[in-house]
Amino acid sequence: MILMLSLATKATLVLVAVMVASWALRGSSASTRHALWALALSSLLALPVLSATLPRLGLPLLPLAEPEPSHALRLSPLESGRGAFDAASEAPPVRRWWDRALLVWLAGVSLGLIQLAASIVFASIVVRRARRVTSPEWSALLRETAAVMGVGRRVGLRVSGAVGVPIVWGYRSPVVLLAPEAMDWSDGRRRAVLLHELAHVARRDCLTQTLAYAVRTLYWPHPLVWWAVASLRREGERACDDRVLHAGMPASTYARHLLDAARDLVRPERRFLTASASAERTRLGDRVVALLDDHLDRRPPTRRANALLGAATLLAITVLAAAEPVAATSAQDSPPSQAPSDAELSDWIVHEPFGCLIESRFTEIDATIDPASEVEEARLYFAAAGPEGDAAYWVKMTREGSRFLGRLPKPRAEASPVRYRIEAHRRDGRIARTDHHRAVVVMDESQCPAGVRIAPPAESRQPVIVHGPAGAPREPPPPDSRDH
Secondary structure, X not given: OHHHHHHHHHHHHHHHHHHHHHXXXXXXXXXXXXXXXXXXXXXXXXXXXXXXXXXXXXXXEEOOOOOOOXXXXXXXXXXXXXXXXXXXXXXXXXXXXXXXXXXXXHHHHHHHHHHHHHHHHHHHHHHHHOEEOOOHHHHHHHHHHHHHHOXXXXXXXXXXXXXXXXXXXXXXXXXXEEOHHHHHOOHHHHHHHHHHHHHHHHHOHHHHHHHHHHHHHHOOOOHHHHHHHHHHHHHHHHHHHHHHHHOOOOHHHHHHHHHHHHHOOOOOOOOOOOOEEOOOOOOHHHHHHHHOOOOOOOOOOOHHHHHHHHHHHHHHHHHHHHEEEEEHHHHOOOOHHHOOOHHHHHHHEEEOOOOEEEOOOOEEEEEEEOOHHHEEEEEEEEEEEEOOEEEEEEEEXXXXXXXXXXXXXXXXXXXXXXXXXXXXXXXXXXXXXXXXXXXXXXXXXXXXXXXXXXXXXXXXXXXXOEEOXXXXXXXXXXOOOOOO
């Protein structure tokens, strides 16, 4: 939960910064603003990966918080007079809310991925079934406009009744799809449409928009991400318009062709989610006004400017992904285990204490640690009397998603009671831990005190590797355990 909230906060910072930068660059070309939005959305895609892999950069920004008791973890079922189920049931209102929110997010991501995949499959089927345009006039015009736009790849030209306006689709082998009515267009309108669609091909907008919709699917609850995707598409259309004017077509002529194409639009092309349509009605008025404004900058950014912008974005997103606000006192030289903020870290561990252990059975201690990505290693400590006196031994817990399983050695009935605790060692050096939990050891289930949980048997021939406080492997200690 903490990791997801941190990602949402960092994504908000990225998008707000790009919104401010886009407003400050409103006098620049649409291509520059499009590149800015494309880098922002790419950063959101890289943010979870970088946050999980980069070392933490602690920023002492948070005030010292008063530690709050963990209602789920501080109760011992044998000492409280209540069952382990009652003790654990007090903890989870916040966690139950988070689990429901996580399910809703996963449902939204699944629906978004299905929609994106269905759009790609539908577009591929339409392109495959479309009829090739073999007219010499269209073929010659396609070669001419491709040369003007600097498109060196082979571009197909097809006609399909599934489209209402011209669109371009394809990553490696792009295809311009035309409506059947396009065969009756004038030469000027044909040239304007092909110039616009080939500008999309030259800019690789189909791939950029697919990436943008994938980011929107992952961050679908975030309203600013939807704004960013819409801004990317809007600036992409205006950047292609600028390229058409740069190719020599008069602004008034191109604006008239654009309005005529939008007027003939019968149905929206929502099924082609990642395709680029030249005559979308959305914000068409803004595009026409921009076309007729002679004072706008229409120059695309240079390669050097794109490289500098990309390097600056990579540096900023790397620092942001590694940054983690911590309490101001955590910067002191005190040991990590004694840091005042460690007390509240115990809320990360959700564990239902075992109150009864069965003799001669391995005992599995099950805990959920959230977020699991912050955990370097989880250990299960228990106190026992060894050859050198009382010591705290531990076993390594194995990870299964956010669940961690630790197995205690087989106890004997005379080793009663057994006390244990769980520790989660974070990547930043801090430790989340529970209090000690006490469990009696009995011969069989019938001897368990009323109202306590019986640990389930864990049948395994694998020995339990027990470690001492210094980390060196030792033989399993005598089960005559007590608190340390």
